[in-house]
Amino acid sequence: xRKITFVxxxxxxxxxxxxxxxxxxxxxxxxxxxxxxxxxxIGDENDQGYTYNFIRGRDEATEMLAADGITVxxxxxYNIGEDATCTDANIEAAEEGCQIIxxxxxxxxxxxxxxxxxxxxIEFISCTNCASAFDGRDNTHNAFANIYEGxxxxxxxxxxxxxxxxxxxxxxxxxxVIGYVGAYSFAEVISGFTSYFLGARSVCPSVTMKVSFVGSxxxxxxxxxxxLALADAGCVMISQHSDNTTPATxxxxxxxxxxxxxxxxxxxxxxxxxxxxxxxxxxxxxxxxKAYVNGEEIPQDWCKGMADGAVVMTPLNEAIAAPGTxxxxxxxxxxxxxxxxxxxxxxxxxxxxxxxxxxxxxxxxGDFTADSxxxxxxxxxxxxxxxxxxxxxxxxxxxxxxNAAY
Amino acid sequence: MSGTENRTPxxxxxxxxxxxxxxxxxxxxxxxxxxLILGCIPMILTGNSPIEAYGVILKGSVSRPIYLKQTIxxxxxxxxxxxxxxxxxxxxxxxxxAEGQITMGAVAATYFALFWVGKxxxxxxxxxxxxxxxxxxxxxxxxxxxxxxxxxxxxTLFTLMMNYIAIGIVAWLQGGPWEGRKGSQLIPMxxxxxxxxxxxxxxxxxxxxxxxxxxxxxxxxxxxxxYEIAVIGDSVNTAxxxxxNVGWIIMRTMFISGAICGIVGFIIVSGANFTLYKGxxxxxxxxxxxxxxxxxxxxxxxxxxxxxxxxLEKGANTLQTRMQVPASIxxxxxxxxxxxxxxxxxxxNYSLIFRHKVKEEAKA
Numbered sequence: 001x002r003k004i005t006f007v008x009x010x011x012x013x014x015x016x017x018x019x020x021x022x023x024x025x026x027x028x029x030x031x032x033x034x035x036x037x038x039x040x041x042i043g044d045e046n047d048q049g050y051t052y053n054f055i056r057g058r059d060e061a062t063e064m065l066a067a068d069g070i071t072v073x074x075x076x077x078y079n080i081g082e083d084a085t086c087t088d089a090n091i092e093a094a095e096e097g098c099q100i101i102x103x104x105x106x107x108x109x110x111x112x113x114x115x116x117x118x119x120x121x122i123e124f125i126s127c128t129n130c131a132s133a134f135d136g137r138d139n140t141h142n143a144f145a146n147i148y149e150g151x152x153x154x155x156x157x158x159x160x161x162x163x164x165x166x167x168x169x170x171x172x173x174x175x176x177v178i179g180y181v182g183a184y185s186f187a188e189v190i191s192g193f194t195s196y197f198l199g200a201r202s203v204c205p206s207v208t209m210k211v212s213f214v215g216s217x218x219x220x221x222x223x224x225x226x227x228l229a230l231a232d233a234g235c236v237m238i239s240q241h242s243d244n245t246t247p248a249t250x251x252x253x254x255x256x257x258x259x260x261x262x263x264x265x266x267x268x269x270x271x272x273x274x275x276x277x278x279x280x281x282x283x284x285x286x287x288x289x290k291a292y293v294n295g296e297e298i299p300q301d302w303c304k305g306m307a308d309g310a311v312v313m314t315p316l317n318e319a320i321a322a323p324g325t326x327x328x329x330x331x332x333x334x335x336x337x338x339x340x341x342x343x344x345x346x347x348x349x350x351x352x353x354x355x356x357x358x359x360x361x362x363x364x365x366g367d368f369t370a371d372s373x374x375x376x377x378x379x380x381x382x383x384x385x386x387x388x389x390x391x392x393x394x395x396x397x398x399x400x401x402x403n404a405a406y
Numbered sequence: 407m408s409g410t411e412n413r414t415p416x417x418x419x420x421x422x423x424x425x426x427x428x429x430x431x432x433x434x435x436x437x438x439x440x441x442l443i444l445g446c447i448p449m450i451l452t453g454n455s456p457i458e459a460y461g462v463i464l465k466g467s468v469s470r471p472i473y474l475k476q477t478i479x480x481x482x483x484x485x486x487x488x489x490x491x492x493x494x495x496x497x498x499x500x501x502x503x504a505e506g507q508i509t510m511g512a513v514a515a516t517y518f519a520l521f522w523v524g525k526x527x528x529x530x531x532x533x534x535x536x537x538x539x540x541x542x543x544x545x546x547x548x549x550x551x552x553x554x555x556x557x558x559x560x561x562t563l564f565t566l567m568m569n570y571i572a573i574g575i576v577a578w579l580q581g582g583p584w585e586g587r588k589g590s591q592l593i594p595m596x597x598x599x600x601x602x603x604x605x606x607x608x609x610x611x612x613x614x615x616x617x618x619x620x621x622x623x624x625x626x627x628x629x630x631x632x633y634e635i636a637v638i639g640d641s642v643n644t645a646x647x648x649x650x651n652v653g654w655i656i657m658r659t660m661f662i663s664g665a666i667c668g669i670v671g672f673i674i675v676s677g678a679n680f681t682l683y684k685g686x687x688x689x690x691x692x693x694x695x696x697x698x699x700x701x702x703x704x705x706x707x708x709x710x711x712x713x714x715x716x717x718l719e720k721g722a723n724t725l726q727t728r729m730q731v732p733a734s735i736x737x738x739x740x741x742x743x744x745x746x747x748x749x750x751x752x753x754x755n756y757s758l759i760f761r762h763k764v765k766e767e768a769k770a
Contacts, residue, residue: 081685082683083679087679095473114680368586393588
């Protein structure tokens with residue numbers, strides 16, 4: 001017992017010393033044109049996908065802000081789980097003196113919200129989630145972009161390729177099958193693959209799609225396995241809503257084509273990957289941080305699309321894309337920007353053989369079922385209009401869900 | 407003469423006779439110093455100053471009240487779980503299923519947190535969750551104990567496999583019946599009524615585990631049941647000869663062990679995480695084995711050891727934030743420290759005897 005008492009006293013003395021020495025390096029910057037921003041990431045740059053895209057946005061925004069005389073000190077934390085470690089990471093970033101803390105994954109938000117009331121002077125941002133608009137707090141924010149616009153165009157690129165293969169007699173019209181690797185059967189994913197499919201079908205009428213859910217946002221092996229299985233099941237075009245590049249390499253190894261997400265994947269799979277779409281987070285980071293420095297409000301629920309540069313296409317792989325793709329992409333891009341193409345035009349798809357006439361957008365009572373704000377009007381489903389996070393959850397005809405368990 | 411020499415191995419192990427406590431503690435302190443020096447190597451290799459890094463680890467874990475609170479939050483389940491597995495290890499029953507027992511305790515507590523909230527008052531709800539966690543964890547521990555007592559199955563493999571079953575059950579609940587927003591894989595956060603209140607800024611789980619420390623100490627050193635556990639640990643045959651029902655004692659002890667793990671599970675979901683997910687135990691069931699071993703199964707020493715490990719874990723986190731050291735470097739340093747501390751216990755108990763040394767001794 002005496003030994004333990006001794007150790008305890010020693011520890012106490014030691015911690016007293018540490019307390020006395022204090023810590024000055026963790027304070028918030030005093031210069032009004034310098035802002036300290038925390039970025040909490042689910043992965044790291046090595047995914048070459050989701051988190052890489054955020055890091056890229058971070059670096060571009062830093063340069064854009066530097067041109068305006070604003071210095072950003074970033075505190076970036078990687079490989080945080082969608083669990084209580086996220087709560088701890090938010091506390092950590094707050095204590096390090098961050099004035100804005102950005103959470104980059106959907107599942108971070110509930111854990112972030114555990115912390116926000118302790119730090120009313122810090123602005124908390126949850127990307128891709130949706131609680132901020134209704135939680136009555138001023139210091140919480142959401143942000144997302146109309147990625148469905150980019151996916152629609154990626155679908156157009158894929159559809160043109162499939163139609164070219166049909167016209168050349170390489171495949172029969174009914175063999176134009178897309179395989180889609182999805183993370184979960186979750187609104188953001190459903191919205192994504194549906195817009196992609198509609199884009200493809202707008203130029204290749206016989207196309208159908210199979211969706212395989214892997215049950216993880218980021219699992220390189222499972223994503224690869226799902227893509228290989230889809231290719232083996234007869235899919236000649238692979239696309240993905242998951243964080244890694246393995247579906248691209250899997251497509252290349254099976255000799256089928258691919259369109260990507262988050263990052264240009266033509267470098268890693270030059271014989272398969274046609275194009276990718278990604279959110280340019282620099283646009284949002286720039287606006288939010290600039291607003292903060294100018295003493296203005298960061299928008300509660302930010303959402304912009306291709307017209308504002310928030311959604312961009314990566315360079316087209318001209319070597320393998322169908323002829324005329326670039327022109328068609330430019331035409332569709334312009335049509336989406338001026339509103340003459342509605343991605344979820346209800347005349348272009350059916351649900352159980354019927355035209356979609358009704359779907360709610362928002363869940364206001366917290367039972368996780370949408371119950372208010374009619375999203376279908378003027379002949380289209382209006383995605384990301386009532387909140388930035390996607391809410392299209394309808395299963396349309398022509399898309400087969402292989403495993404809805406996730 | 408030469409024949410016998412060749413048959414002697416180059417290095418032999420011999421159990422040491424009792425060492426004076428002063429020497430034992432000198433060896434322990436020396437091992438920590440060696441560990442700290444070895445820990446400099448990965449820091450230097452990644453281009454960081456070791457002294458600065460150690461400073462950050464300490465500052466990041468104890469230098470501010472909020473950091474200290476976070477550190478204590480990490481220590482609570484470690485301590486609770488080390489207390490739980492101590493009686494099993496005393497009995498030489500290798501329960502490495504604490505991870506699963508914590509998880510099942512958390513599942514049971516979560517059930518009541520999700521579906522009984524509003525039906526019973528705050529304190530009653532917490533009491534129900536506490537009991538549910540204890541019973542569920544206890545039953546999860548009882549299953550391998552029953553098989554061990556009845557058919558002498560290998561408890562190490564059995565308890566380990568039970569972990570994966572428990573984690574699988576949570577994964578299913580997360581994506582299935584208890585899922586919140588469709589497809590999100592997240593169980594909703596607990597209502598305030600299902601959360602442990604805070605005392606001095608940390609959830610009151612710390613009071614529960616400190617009470618458990620005292621109870622466990624008394625149980626192991628002052629009760630008949632604690633004595634039975636010690637006898638079985640020393641020799642099962644002696645226990646049998648003395649008329650003890652060994653199977654019954656194994657099952658009873660494992661139920662207690664699992665129940666405490668289950669309580670830890672309840673404390674984690676209700677005090678720290680406020681929701682359930684498959685990583686709820688987060689390796690605590692394994693790390694606490696180290697805590698129990700390093701503290702020689704002494705309940706009070708576990709307080710110190712769990713705090714040291716918590717300081718390392720919290721400090722490593724700050725290290726990653728401030729110096730952009732990869733998280734894995736911090737894990738390597740923790741690993742080196744644990745390795746040195748555990749191996750020093752080995753050298754306290756055993757000595758190495760080299761062949762030539764024996765020869766010289768023989769000559770003399």
